[in-house]
Amino acid sequence: MPHRGPAQLLSRVLEHHDSLTVCEAYLVSPMQYFESGQSSPALCIELGAQAAAAHASLVRGQLAAEPRVGYLVSCPNMQFFGGPLLEGCRLRVSVTPTTSEESLRLFHLRIEEGETLRAEGDIAVHLPSESSQNPANKATP
Secondary structure, three states, X not given: OOOOHHHOOOOEEEEEXXXXXXXXXXXXXOOOOOEOOEEOOOHHHHHHXXXXXXXXXXXXXXXXXXXXXXXXXXXXXXXXXXXXXXXXXXXXXXXXEEEEEOOEEEEEEEEEEOOEEEEXXXXXXEOOOHHHXXXXXOOOO
């Protein structure tokens, strides 16, 4: 997974194709996102961003490589269902790329808990070119 340590919310990749990546998130302690055993459903946005990062890494064939920096740009039509996320829940996080223009990638996000839809919408992620992130390409003073 591109994320590491306590920032990594996804447990594993369940399925991957160029047109779809499905991940599992098992939300357990210790997680800084929970208060009194529950978290805002807005956490689904971060789950989607992490699944999009996993998708981009898998497409490049670099899942185990050094993580590539990415930025969540927008989630204009995100809808949440079912109230707060409870500690211990297992979520299925699916991202489908819809368009890709240079460094901006758009994905459709769908998050389910069992048979229950918890969140759905689109997210836009900015992935700077790899050359702009490579320390060897940066000028030294």
